[in-house]
Every structure is written in C-alpha cells, then in structure tokens.
Amino acid sequence: MAYSATAESHEHHDHKPSGLWRWLSTTNHKDIGTLYLIFAGVMFFVGGSMAMVIRLELFKPGMQFLDPAFFNSMTTVHALAMIFGAVMPAWVGLANWMIPLQVGAPDMALPRMNNFSFWLLPFAFTLLLIGFFVPGGAPAGGWTLYPPLVLQGGDSFPLAIFAIHLMGASSIMGAINVIVTIMNMRAPGMTLLRMPLFVWTWLITAYLLIAVMPVLAGAVTMLLTDHFFGTSFFSASGGGDPVMFQHVFWFFGHPEVYILILPAFGIVSEVIPTFSRKPLFGYEAMVYATASIAFLSFIVWAHHMFTVGMPLAGELFFMLSTMLIAIPTGVKVFNWSATMWKGSLTFEPPMLFCLAFLFLFSIGGFSGLMLAIAPADFQYQDTYFVVAHFHYVLVPGSIFTIIAAVYYWLPKWTGHMYDMTLAKWHFWLSTIFVNVLFFPQHFLGLAGMPRRIPDYATQFADWNMVSSIGGFGFGLSQLLFPYIVIKCIRGGEKAAARVWEGAHGLEWEVPSPAPYHTWETAPSLAVIHSGGEHWTED
Amino acid sequence: MNMKKLATAIAVVTAALASPAAFAAWTLNMTPGISAISRRIYDLHMVMYWWCVAIAIVVFGFMIYTMVRFRKSQGAVPDTKLVHSTTVEIIWTVIPVLILIIMAVPATRTLIETDDASHSQLTIRITGYQWKWGYQYVDSGVEVLSTLDRASNAARQLGSNIDPATVPNYLLNVDHPLVVPAGVKVRLLISAQDVIHSWWVPALAIKKDAIPGFVNEAWFNIDADKTGLYRGQCAELCGRDHGFMPIVIDVRSKADFEAWLKTQQAMQRPADPAAPAVATAAPAPAHTG
Amino acid sequence: MSAGAPSEQQRRVRRTTIMLVLLALAIYVGFIVLTVHRSHG
Numbered sequence: 053m054a055y056s057a058t059a060e061s062h063e064h065h066d067h068k069p070s071g072l073w074r075w076l077s078t079t080n081h082k083d084i085g086t087l088y089l090i091f092a093g094v095m096f097f098v099g100g101s102m103a104m105v106i107r108l109e110l111f112k113p114g115m116q117f118l119d120p121a122f123f124n125s126m127t128t129v130h131a132l133a134m135i136f137g138a139v140m141p142a143w144v145g146l147a148n149w150m151i152p153l154q155v156g157a158p159d160m161a162l163p164r165m166n167n168f169s170f171w172l173l174p175f176a177f178t179l180l181l182i183g184f185f186v187p188g189g190a191p192a193g194g195w196t197l198y199p200p201l202v203l204q205g206g207d208s209f210p211l212a213i214f215a216i217h218l219m220g221a222s223s224i225m226g227a228i229n230v231i232v233t234i235m236n237m238r239a240p241g242m243t244l245l246r247m248p249l250f251v252w253t254w255l256i257t258a259y260l261l262i263a264v265m266p267v268l269a270g271a272v273t274m275l276l277t278d279h280f281f282g283t284s285f286f287s288a289s290g291g292g293d294p295v296m297f298q299h300v301f302w303f304f305g306h307p308e309v310y311i312l313i314l315p316a317f318g319i320v321s322e323v324i325p326t327f328s329r330k331p332l333f334g335y336e337a338m339v340y341a342t343a344s345i346a347f348l349s350f351i352v353w354a355h356h357m358f359t360v361g362m363p364l365a366g367e368l369f370f371m372l373s374t375m376l377i378a379i380p381t382g383v384k385v386f387n388w389s390a391t392m393w394k395g396s397l398t399f400e401p402p403m404l405f406c407l408a409f410l411f412l413f414s415i416g417g418f419s420g421l422m423l424a425i426a427p428a429d430f431q432y433q434d435t436y437f438v439v440a441h442f443h444y445v446l447v448p449g450s451i452f453t454i455i456a457a458v459y460y461w462l463p464k465w466t467g468h469m470y471d472m473t474l475a476k477w478h479f480w481l482s483t484i485f486v487n488v489l490f491f492p493q494h495f496l497g498l499a500g501m502p503r504r505i506p507d508y509a510t511q512f513a514d515w516n517m518v519s520s521i522g523g524f525g526f527g528l529s530q531l532l533f534p535y536i537v538i539k540c541i542r543g544g545e546k547a548a549a550r551v552w553e554g555a556h557g558l559e560w561e562v563p564s565p566a567p568y569h570t571w572e573t574a575p576s577l578a579v580i581h582s583g584g585e586h587w588t589e590d
Numbered sequence: 591m592n593m594k595k596l597a598t599a600i601a602v603v604t605a606a607l608a609s610p611a612a613f614a615a616w617t618l619n620m621t622p623g624i625s626a627i628s629r630r631i632y633d634l635h636m637v638m639y640w641w642c643v644a645i646a647i648v649v650f651g652f653m654i655y656t657m658v659r660f661r662k663s664q665g666a667v668p669d670t671k672l673v674h675s676t677t678v679e680i681i682w683t684v685i686p687v688l689i690l691i692i693m694a695v696p697a698t699r700t701l702i703e704t705d706d707a708s709h710s711q712l713t714i715r716i717t718g719y720q721w722k723w724g725y726q727y728v729d730s731g732v733e734v735l736s737t738l739d740r741a742s743n744a745a746r747q748l749g750s751n752i753d754p755a756t757v758p759n760y761l762l763n764v765d766h767p768l769v770v771p772a773g774v775k776v777r778l779l780i781s782a783q784d785v786i787h788s789w790w791v792p793a794l795a796i797k798k799d800a801i802p803g804f805v806n807e808a809w810f811n812i813d814a815d816k817t818g819l820y821r822g823q824c825a826e827l828c829g830r831d832h833g834f835m836p837i838v839i840d841v842r843s844k845a846d847f848e849a850w851l852k853t854q855q856a857m858q859r860p861a862d863p864a865a866p867a868v869a870t871a872a873p874a875p876a877h878t879g
Numbered sequence: 880m881s882a883g884a885p886s887e888q889q890r891r892v893r894r895t896t897i898m899l900v901l902l903a904l905a906i907y908v909g910f911i912v913l914t915v916h917r918s919h920g
Contacts, residue, residue, distance in 0.1 A: 201827065231895065270910040
C-alpha cells in the first residue's frame with residue numbers, strides 16, 4: 053500500500069489530549085467532523101420528536117393534546133432544528149471528515165476557526181430551545197419568520213434571532229474553511245477537474261452559503277430592530293413593507309434549500325459509481341449542472357410568493373426561471389442512471405439509500421415542477437401538497453443521502469464493518485414508512501388542507517391517520533441508526549483500506565480506521581491518478 | 591362510514607343550502623371548481639400531472655430495467671469505458687427543454703387570464719383579522735363579519751370531548767358566510783388589519799394573501815348554475831388560531847343576491863350609518879371590530 | 880496545520896480567507912442598505 057509507510061513514520065504525531073478537553077480544544081478535522089456528525093444526529097432526534105408530536109396531534113380531528121400556539125411552536129422549531137441543526141451540520145461534518153482525505157490535504161486550512169465554528173452551534177441551539185421555557189413560549193411564527201406575525205413573538209423572539217445569528221456565523225465560517233481548503237490545500241496534481249464530486253458540490257455549496265447567510269443575518273437583524281428599537285423596515289403599522297421581508301428571506305431561502313441538497317448530489321455521485329463498479333457517467337456535465345443549479349437558485353426566489361400579489365411580469369419571470377431548474381436536475385438524474393447502465397451492480401446499504409434517493413427525490417422533483425406553474429400554484433401554495441413536496445426532497449433527498457454517506461464511510465472512520473443485515477432493515481423500514489408518511493400528504497393538499505394547522509375538517513381524517521402511522525413508523529425505524537453506528541464503533545469485522553470493491557478515491561488509499569493524521573506527505577501523482585475520479589483514463 | 595352518512599343527512603336537512611361541495615373521504619385530487627378559470631387551472635394541473643406520470647414511467651422504467659439487468663450476482667461485467675457520450679447528453683438536455691416549452695404555453699396563457707380583473711360588476715373588500723374575516727360590499731356599504739361557527743368552536747377546544755364527526759362541517763363553517771352572485775364578475779380587494787392572512791377558496795381557485803398595508807386584487811365569475819355553499823380556509827400562518835378562521839361563500843342567483851343585499855342595506859343603515867351596529871338581530875352580520 | 884507547511888501556502892490561505900470574509904460582510908451590509916433603500920426610498 054502506497055500509504056502505510058508514511059503513516060507509520062508519523063505515528064508519533066498521534067498524541068492528543070484525552071477526555072473532554074480533547075473534544076473542546078481539538079483542531080483535528082476528523083475530531084471536528086465527528087463532533088458535527090454527533091451534533092447533527094442529536095438534533096435529528098430532537099427535531100424528529102417534535103415531528104412525532106405534530107403527527108400525534110394530527111392523528112385524528114379534534115384537539116387532543118396541544119394548545120394551538122404550542123402546535124405552532126412545534127412546526128416552527130421542528131423546521132429550524134432539522135434545517136440548521138441536523139442537515140446543515142451533518143453536511144459540514146462530512147465535509148470536515150472527507151474533504152481533506154479526498155483532496156490529499158493534512159487538515160482543513162483554518163483548524164482553529166473550524167473548532168470555533170462547531171462550538172458556536174451548541175450555544176445557538178441552547179438559545180433556541182430555551183425559548184420553550186420563557187414567557188410566550190418558543191417561536192411560533194413559522195421558520196420563515198414572516199413579519200408582522202413574528203414580531204408578535206414573546207421573549208423567545210430575541211433568543212431565536214440570536215440563535216440564527218450564531219448558526220449563520222457558524223455556517224459562514226464553515227463555508228470559508230471549505231473554500232480555502234479546496235482552493236489552497238489540494239495535493240499537487242489534484243486538479244479541479246480531478247476532484248471527487250462530493251468536493252465539487254461542497255465547493256459550490258460553500259459559495260452559496262457565503263452569498264446568502266449574510267442576507268438572512270441582515271433580514272433578522274432588521275426584524276430585531278423593528279421589534280426593539282422602533283424601526284419599521286417590515287412592520288406594516290409603522291409604514292414598513294412586510295412583502296420586502298419575504299423577498300429578502302427567499303433570496304436567502306431558495307439557495308438555502310440547494311445548500312441542503314447539493315452535497316447530497318455529491319454523495320450520490322460517489323456511491324453509485326462505487327457499487328456499479330464503473331466511473332461516473334458525464335463527470336464534467338455533472339459539475340456544470342451543479343453550477344447551473346446554483347446559479348439558477350438566485351433567480352427563482354419569488355416562486356415561494358406567487359400568492360403575495362406580484363405584477364404579472366414578475367409571476368411570469370419566476371414561473372419560467374423555476375421551470376428551467378428541471379433541465380440541469382434532469383441531466384443529473386440521467387447521468388446517475390447512465391452510470392448504472394452496463395455496470396456491475398451490488399446493493400449494499402449505501403447503494404440502497406442512494407437508489408431510494410433516485411426515485412423519491414425525482415418524485416419531489418415532479419411535484420416541484422407542478423408547483424412552478426404559477427396558476428396551479430394558487431391551489432397548491434401553503435397546502436399539504438407543498439409539505440409533501442419539500443419533505444420528499446429533504447427526507448429521501450438530503451437525509452437518506454446523509455445516511456448513505458455514513459454507511460459508505462463508517463468502516464473508514466471506525467475500522468470496523470457494521471451490521472449489514474440491520475442496515476438493510478433500516479433501509480427497508482425507512483423507505484416504506486417515508487412513503488406512507490408523505491405520499492398521502494399530496495392528496496391532503498389537493499383536497500384542500502392548508503399546512504400549519506393544528507386541527508382539520510373531518511374529510512381530511514383518513515389520510516392524516518395514514519400519514520401519522522407512517523410518521524411513527526419512520527420515527528421508530530430511525531432508532532436503528534444510532535444503534536448500528538454505536539455497535540460499529542465498539543467493534544466488528546476489521547475493515548480493509550479499500551472497504552468497497554469498486555471504491556476509487558484518495559480516502560480509500562489510507563488505512564481503516566483512518567489514522568489521526570493523514571496525508572502529512574501529499575499523495576504521489578501515481579496514487580492520485582489511480583485513485584482519482586478519472587481512473588479509467590489511465 | 592358513520593360520519594359521512596351523518597354529514598350527508600345534515601346536508602339534506604339544510605336543503606336550501608345543500609352544498610354540492612360535499613367532500614368524500616379519501617379524496618385524492620383537486621376540485622375542478624365552479625368557474626371557467628378554476629376549471630382552466632384544474633386542467634393545467636391535470637396536464638402537468640400526466641406529463642409527470644409519463645416522464646416517471648420512462649425514467650423509472652429505465653432505472654428499474656438497469657437495476658435488474660446489470661446485477662453483479664447475475665454475472666454482469668462493468669463496461670468501465672462507458673463514461674461519456676455527447677450525443678446522448680445533448681438528447682437528454684434538448685427533450686426536457688421541448689417538454690418545458692410545451693408546458694409553459696398553457697401556463698402562461700392561464701396566468702395572463704387570471705390577472706385581468708377589468709370590467710367587474712361588483713367589488714367586495716376583504717379584510718383579514720386575527721382570527722376572522724371582514725367583508726364589505728363597496729358600492730352598497732354592507733358589511734359582514736365572518737367567524738368560526740359556535741358548534742365547531744366548542745368542539746375544537748382542548749378536552750371538549752365533543753366528537754368532531756358530530757359537528758356539521760367541522761371547522762369549515764362560519765356564522766355569516768360571504769354571499770355572492772353567480773354569473774357576475776366580482777372583484778375582490780384583499781387586505782389585512784394585523785398580520786398576513788391568505789384568502790383561499792379552492793372551488794374558485796383563488797388564493798390571495800391579505801397583507802396589512804397592501805391591497806391585493808382577485809376576481810371570479812361563478813357559473814350561473816353553481817349556486818350553493820363552498821368552503822375554504824385561511825392559508826397563511828397567522829398566529830394561534832390560524833386553523834380556525836374558515837371561509838364560506840354562499841353563491842346565489844343574481845336576483846336572490848340583490849334581494850339579500852337590499853335587506854342587509856335596510857337592516858344596517860338605520861342603526862348607525864357610519865359604522866354598522868354591534869350585535870344586530872338574528873341573521874344580520876355584525877360590524878368590523 | 881502541519882508545522883512544515885510552506886509559508887507561500889499560508890499566505891494564500893490568509894489571502895483567500897480575508898477576501899471571503901470581506902465578501903460576506905459586504906453582502907450583509909449591502910443587503911441591509913438595499914432593503915432600507917427599497918422600503919423607504
């Protein structure tokens with residue numbers, strides 16, 4: 053193995069403080085990656101338990117358990133916890149772990165800032181969750197924070213704003229770190245067009261983050277001054293413009309949803325070639341498609357606002373620009389399918405989750421295309437049809453690929469294989485229940501059920517009950533995930549350096565588990581060329 | 591199904607107002623609605639739906655075939671040279687472009703049509719409040735305040751122990767519906783007093799945000815034969831009781847509507863011409879708070 | 880970062896970082912100014 057000689061000569065570098073101080077003070081990209089992933093996992097279950105509470109209240113018509121205001125807090129904090137607490141930190145964690153390994157760098161470029169950006173997150177979420185215990189209750193104005201409603205919030209309002217500021221600062225620092233690392237720390241010979249697609253999609257995601265997180269920060273700062281310092285940017289009573297907030301918010305918000313999904317495209321582009329034993333079809337087209345999606349994300353924001361009363365020209369522009377997104381997204385789906393064509397397929401857990409992604413994310417794409425049609429959107433907007441749409445792209449989209457990524461690299465991280473049978477159970481239960489949970493919500497939306505309501509008319513009872521059963525099933529099946537991961541950390545069959553037969557890339561050139569320090573000596577050109585994305589050309 | 595039977599029975603009892611919009615349970619699809627525009631939108635929705643189904647059959651079919659055909663367990667050998675094909679990539683970029691153009695044409699046409707509120711014969715001002723709707727007939731000055739009906743309101747309280755199935759039109763019934771004429775082009779001017787609401791009646795395919803400080807415009811022209819009750823809800827999160835401010839429109843023939851409007855005018859004017867009286871007699875609508 | 884990293888790389892890292900921080904700050908301030916301008920101008 054090309055790597056082991058150098059690894060052993062650096063064995064003496066592996067000293068690290070032990071116990072809690074190691075984790076508080078660490079500047080090691082693998083430690084920080086692990087911290088991010090653990091944090092994301094915890095927030096996934098926090099946000100998930102709120103979803104269970106929501107589905108419990110919606111199990112049948114009538115108010116059984118919750119005050120309507122608390123129900124609104126549940127939907128609001130569920131969204132914030134899942135987006136900013138679970139999915140984004142999970143991607144940053146995977147970036148921390150894998151980008152240095154994949155580009156042949158010894159660590160992230162800015163290790164101390166890396167530590168800081170992680171440790172902001174627990175404080176941010178403490179502030180957010182403290183909201184449940186202050187007068188007025190947790191934020192209940194929706195994660196979209198629309199004024200004037202959000203300005204009616206109680207004491208949790210400033211807490212939530214500060215929490216969002218901290219999350220934003222953390223994300224911006226994480227994004228700067230990723231860009232600086234990719235631009236400056238690649239091993240010699242790791243040219244941009246040799247980088248694995250996970251690195252590419254993260255590079256583009258990081259630019260999106262830098263472009264839009266400050267916009268969100270600006271918007272919530274203005275909300276704060278509207279509430280406490282007598283300004284009236286957005287509060288209508290003082291002559292402000294509440295629609296302006298929506299424009300600013302969605303200028304952040306639409307790129308934000310691509311921030312949640314672009315790294316997922318990267319993961320799928322790693323996993324499908326590995327288990328098809330065939331290089332990714334149309335590598336460059338994939339890079340350009342990702343870049344086009346990122347570009348388009350800046351000019352489609354008002355499709356979230358078709359009912360606010362925009363001028364006709366505005367509605368037309370945002371309808372047509374939104375439809376364009378289908379083209380690069382289609383290219384990606386076709387490329388993934390073509391990668392499998394004439395491959396040699398096996399169906400290990402990471403591949404299974406990515407295949408479910410392929411089908412279910414496409415379903416989310418179809419409903420997205422329908423939602424783009426402005427006149428039809430007058431009927432879909434703010435109904436369960438929208439809820440079904442964005443959960444299809446976020447749960448089997450982002451979350452399934454995060455799970456796939458963990459199952460893909462877990463043996464590399466721990467040095468052990470995990471329980472494949474249980475992981476397959478995890479896959480089948482998740483895939484079946486996620487459809488029972490979210491597919492009926494399309495019907496509910498079309499039948500006329502608005503979103504964000506704690507109780508509903510009796511004609512919506514049947515599908516809500518089905519959806520709730522799916523929800524409980526999905527929630528319970530996710531408990532398998534930490535069990536499988538912890539079991540794998542504790543022990544298991546030894547994993548080889550190249551864990552999967554068809555795996556190519558620099559991360560598979562280092563031993564499993566990956567040593568504390570890797571690539572202190574950059575990989576040789578020969579290793580890069582044999583392990584790189586274009587391995588068949590050589 | 592018990593509750594369905596009950597709902598039907600009640601609909602029959604209130605014969606005069608028997609709603610053609612009686613929902614069946616397990617509803618799967620959007621209502622085609624009661625106006626030319628709402629049917630256009632429904633058709634657009636169905637066209638988009640069938641396109642998506644067709645594309646899904648082709649794409650998913652290809653993926654499933656691939657997954658079955660090229661299994662390693664069946665001895666598939668990878669063709670590692672197959673990594674690029676300009677022809678194929680051009681084809682799968684151009685075909686979606688063409689499909690999108692085909693989709694965009696009717697969508698654009700319908701959008702332009704929904705935007706044209708000119709030549710309306712009646713104007714109604716709609717105001718959203720936390721948590722009720724105010725309606726004002728601009729020319730006659732008649733005002734209606736529309737809140738969740740008592741039966742639903744009692745049943746929806748936490749721990750009320752009232753089975754929602756026993757409440758007719760649970761959460762979709764109001765004390766004073768918005769009375770509108772069929773066969774007349776009606777213009778709506780939609781605004782709000784406190785926070786953003788959204789006025790949505792699926793049968794009209796109208797959903798328009800009610801925004802404080804803004805006046806939004808919408809319009810409808812209901813088919814002359816589609817008299818009856820149609821129901822909708824607030825569609826924008828507006829605080830604690832967002833789920834409890836339904837909308838009911840009572841569509842009447844032009845003559846019936848005008849008779850109703852005259853009665854209301856007579857009832858509201860003597861009380862207080864500037865601001866209509868609080869708590870007027872029986873079916874009379876109240877003031878705006 | 881490993882101690883033996885060439886200072887040229889550290890200089891590049893610093894330069895890229897400063898540029899990205901300035902970019903983020905410019906967007907933050909720029910968007911507030913733009914919004915103020917649009918809603919009151």
